[in-house]
Amino acid sequence: MSQATLRIQKIxxxxxxxxxxxxxxxxxxxxxxxxxxxxTCIGCKACEIACQEWNDLPFAATSFNNTYQTMPDxxxxxxxxxxxxxxxxxDGTFMWLMRKDQCMHCADPGCLEACPADGAIVQYSNGIVDxxxxxxxxxxxxxxxxxxxxxxxxxxxRKVQKCTLCADRVAENLEPACIKxxxxxxxxxxxxxxxxxxANRRAKQLRENYNWxxxxxxxxxxxxxxxxxxxxxxxxxxxxxxxxxxxxxxxWTVKLWKHPLxxxxxxxxxxxxxxxxTHYLRFGPKLEHKNGDGAAGGGQGGAH
Amino acid sequence: xxxxxxxxxxxxxxxxxxxxxxxxxSAAVSYVYLLLTGLAFWSPWLSWIAVVLGGGWxxxxxxxxxxxxxxxxxxxxxxxxxxxxHETPADKAWWAAMNHYISNEDEQVPPAGRFxxxxxxxxxxxxxxxxxxxxxxxxxxxxxQFPAAVRLVAIFIHPVxxxxxxxxxxxxxxxGTAYERGAFGSVIRGDVSRAFAMRHHRTWFEDLxxxxxxxx
Numbered sequence: 001m002s003q004a005t006l007r008i009q010k011i012x013x014x015x016x017x018x019x020x021x022x023x024x025x026x027x028x029x030x031x032x033x034x035x036x037x038x039x040t041c042i043g044c045k046a047c048e049i050a051c052q053e054w055n056d057l058p059f060a061a062t063s064f065n066n067t068y069q070t071m072p073d074x075x076x077x078x079x080x081x082x083x084x085x086x087x088x089x090x091d092g093t094f095m096w097l098m099r100k101d102q103c104m105h106c107a108d109p110g111c112l113e114a115c116p117a118d119g120a121i122v123q124y125s126n127g128i129v130d131x132x133x134x135x136x137x138x139x140x141x142x143x144x145x146x147x148x149x150x151x152x153x154x155x156x157x158r159k160v161q162k163c164t165l166c167a168d169r170v171a172e173n174l175e176p177a178c179i180k181x182x183x184x185x186x187x188x189x190x191x192x193x194x195x196x197x198x199a200n201r202r203a204k205q206l207r208e209n210y211n212w213x214x215x216x217x218x219x220x221x222x223x224x225x226x227x228x229x230x231x232x233x234x235x236x237x238x239x240x241x242x243x244x245x246x247x248x249x250x251x252w253t254v255k256l257w258k259h260p261l262x263x264x265x266x267x268x269x270x271x272x273x274x275x276x277x278t279h280y281l282r283f284g285p286k287l288e289h290k291n292g293d294g295a296a297g298g299g300q301g302g303a304h
Numbered sequence: 305x306x307x308x309x310x311x312x313x314x315x316x317x318x319x320x321x322x323x324x325x326x327x328x329x330s331a332a333v334s335y336v337y338l339l340l341t342g343l344a345f346w347s348p349w350l351s352w353i354a355v356v357l358g359g360g361w362x363x364x365x366x367x368x369x370x371x372x373x374x375x376x377x378x379x380x381x382x383x384x385x386x387x388x389x390h391e392t393p394a395d396k397a398w399w400a401a402m403n404h405y406i407s408n409e410d411e412q413v414p415p416a417g418r419f420x421x422x423x424x425x426x427x428x429x430x431x432x433x434x435x436x437x438x439x440x441x442x443x444x445x446x447x448x449q450f451p452a453a454v455r456l457v458a459i460f461i462h463p464v465x466x467x468x469x470x471x472x473x474x475x476x477x478x479x480g481t482a483y484e485r486g487a488f489g490s491v492i493r494g495d496v497s498r499a500f501a502m503r504h505h506r507t508w509f510e511d512l513x514x515x516x517x518x519x520x
Contacts, residue, residue, distance in 0.1 A: 114459070116345045116346070116348075117351075117360050118348050118351050118360075135360075136361070137345075137354075137359075137360035137361045137363070137364040138361055138364055138365070139345065139364045139444070139447075140444070140447030140448070141444075141447070141459065143447045143448065143455075144444075144447055144452070144455040144456060144459050149452075153447065153448055158361070158365065159361075251452075251456045251459075253456045253457065253459055253460040254456070254459060254460075256460060257459060257460050257463055261460070261463060261464065261467075262346075262347070265346070265463065265467045266347070268467065268471060269467070269470060269471075269474075272470075272471055272474050272475075273474060276474060276475065276478045279406065279478075279483075280478070280482055280483065283406065283407055283408050284408070285482060285483055285484070285485050286408055286410065286483060286484050286485060286503070286504075287485050288485040288486030288496070288497055288499060288500045
């Protein structure tokens, strides 16, 4: 019996729709997507705990920094973090911004681009970007390549870990653990098309009915779109939401290194080797025992 | 060491003393390890090198330490040779005769001192590339501790500097083994023939002979 039958269709005492209910569930060959509606997140951290539980991650000590955030940053054993920001609006009113931070599963992933280890990072046909830890060499280039600061170094194994979008659950037509745990319906999961549609409808609602003129959907083009999209009260200021980058992209130095420099370097190395060998064939060695007296055409004259 | 200590029996001349040879080979052995593991990270087509050397993970752990050994050797090299590596007018004349040098018309190449213009170029290029590799390498070694902008520069500088050294290395190995016969022995046993000294480092050799001469 497939675990897909464990999909929840009704929840007791639950405000709003069941997360992802009514969405297309045939994910084969389709890009999957997580929708995070920051406007309805209450910061309960149920998704954080569900992530820890499902992925069997050991909880690490945290610190209290006068904030309603579980810990300062995501870590190798804490893949899902509600970023919390106290924000004062221009009219002096006050709001709490909550953003569920995790791997964005970019269509054009900077981590994968930067990774030098064969098979350490893969992108599945459903769009999930997954680390294959067995192949990871622990160089940390993915950390540098990621525009969202997601991959985290595990000092014990010297390898890098991050959110898998619960690829194991999704393969069984189940939603990721975080989605299943969300009590407000601010998290949804389905195909990218469905999630975009739902997100746009919610953003329209926010613009037309809730006086959020700049409400919109965060699905950044610079990384080819993401497998996690946000509905934000104000898409013009994504940085407010715990440093969500306005225009993320695969870093240009990574692109420069991986493409033109690689070809140039390979050509130079092979060309250099051919050049040196050709020089040897053309001119041959400078023999040690040629007469050193400056006489032209001395030939192999023997030692002094 | 006095000049006469450089003039050995059997018409041999001491080119590099034991200390110089040790430092050279410390740099050389660590560089070759860095080159091999670096190439394994450079291209997936060369990943097999890392497999031979204990796997990608092991190579990634040891590469930075080998880099520290290499840097240390380069700094020792700087301490022992930097004084002898300043460019002189004779070096400029030597560079100008490059076409004769590469076509083995050594009679038309101006005499060189202990190090010719090309060797000085190799020394300074390796020195400065070594500094760049060290600085960028430390950043890549501790990916979390440095700001993203610094890491993004380092991730590009490191292979660029490495490629420059690979070009220099290929040239250096070619000249030291195949091209200039006698040069390889000079960095193994330390000595060269007087013919070699006259041919490649005439000013140096003549100065040695003059300084060692009792008539002077």
